[in-house]
Amino acid sequence: MSQQIYLGIDTSCYTTSVAAVGEDGSLLGEARQILSVKPGRCGLQQSEMVFQHTRNLPRLVEEVLVGKDYQLAAIGVSGFPRPLENSYMPAFLAGMSVARSLAAITGAKLEVISHQENHMEAGLWSAQGPWVERFLMLHASGGTTDLLLCERQENGRYQLTQVGGSMDLHAGQFVDRVGVALGLQFPTGPALEKLAEAAAEPVELPVSVRKLDVSLSGPATAALRKLEAGAESAALALGVEVTLGETFARMLRNGAAAYKVHDVLLVGGVGSNKLIRQHVQEKLAKRHVRLWVPEGRFSCDNASGCAALAWRLNKKKNG
Template identity: 85%
Template sequence: MSQKVYLGIDTSCYTTSAALLAEDGSLLAEARQILSVKPGRCGLQQSEMVFQHTRNLPRLVEEVFADKDCTLAAIGVSGYPRPLADSYMPAFLAGMSVARSLAAAYKVPLEVISHQENHLEAGLWSAGGPQAERFLLLHASGGTTDLLLCERREDSRYNLTQVGGSLDLHAGQFVDRIGVALGLQFPTGPALEQLAEQAEKPLELPVSVRKLDVSLSGPATAAMRKLEAGANAASLALGVEHTLAETFARLLRNGAAAYGVRDVILVGGVGSNKYIRKHVEEKLAKRRVRLWVPEGRFSCDNASGCAAVAWRLHKKND
């Protein structure tokens, strides 16, 4: 018997992805393709992102629907970076065009959310919480290091209000700047994490946190100077992880105290790092603040959050 399914599409700066949820909210299939970046480069132009997404997405949609007896019930797609009126990035047009076309052809609801909300929804779906009406979200990636207050609305969506974050470099930029200097392939997060596992102890780097504002340019400059001075690569990689972990822990501790919340959720590519998660969780536990983290593969860029919001908002109407 054909089952109803919920499709999610996300075309972020460096990953094309599609996901399919079943009627009970479980994952039926997901597929993703990291965009190709030439060795030694630290990014892509938006036009190149759009081209690669346009090329990748049809194949990924075909992959998630392959060999499935199903009926499309709703679609979720990320249409812009942040939930703000002026938030725009061409990369998301590729996903929007496919999602709108499918929704029109199959006459199903289309939920357009921001990429940041996609990360939130993926985190809630994968981690199973928090269930609180108010909690904090730290979105740490290559393009974002935002601390947001999340408040549940009557329509089951969330209001996201930025209350803190980085004043300069984003966490992923810090990781990639040092990773590329170490000769790692961009985006360097997974490779830097593997390199750090070889170190006995982290190289000491500064931590700059003032209330709900953090600075990562200073730690990045210090790391580059140590590398130029001949620092051990693995120890430096672990030092980058430790500095980010301590930065996040202090920021979340301060945020929880400022807004009187006991639940925080960590998402984004940098948030998938095991060392960082463990350190932050241990630090927050001492303040009786619970850290929620999605499964690692659903913390980095993926479309499960878009599929999850389509499922969550439309399953009751089926």
């Protein structure tokens, strides 16, 4: 008898990903491919992203599904960046086209969510919480540094309302500007984290937080000036991590107090950094706020959240 599965597809700015979970919500398989960026460049045009996603998706779908006795019960897919009206990015069209085609052929239920909701669902699924009515989520990545109030709705989905975030650079842009200047390959997050491990002390950089809003352009400029002045590479990398950790901790501390919540979910590529997580966790614990973090590989861009949502919503409907 075929096993019913729930498929997830996500085509973000820099990762093509496919994932499948079973009837018990456990991961059956996943495959992902980071988009190729030429050395020295800080990104890709949307047309390049669409091309690479379109090329990657068939192979990744085959890797997860071919040779398995599966029956698609539902498909979750990221169709746009944020859960806002008119939120649009061409990169997500590649995933949508494959998901809609598979749903039409198999009769599987199609669940379309935003990339940001995919991150939230991946976090809830991997961290196993917080399963509360209201919590805060910080989505920290190359394209987002958003503080969101997440509120559960009667239909099982969550309403996400942005209540704070960066007023200029996103956290990932800060990391990548410094990382590329250090000669690291874009996206530079993993390499910068590894480089920082060799540092004895961090280079001191400014922290700019005003209630629930933060600024990262000043710290980025300061970091680049320190590099020009001869700062040691590993110490500067560690300084970036410490600065982001303190920035996040202050913003989340203020947000938890303002909205009277005791649970915070940290997701996104920058949110997978171990030192940043540890710093935020220690600071929030002093205020009796619990930090929830997914496994590192499910914090960065991946399709597990789309699969988990399709499973969660349709298992609820079916019994």
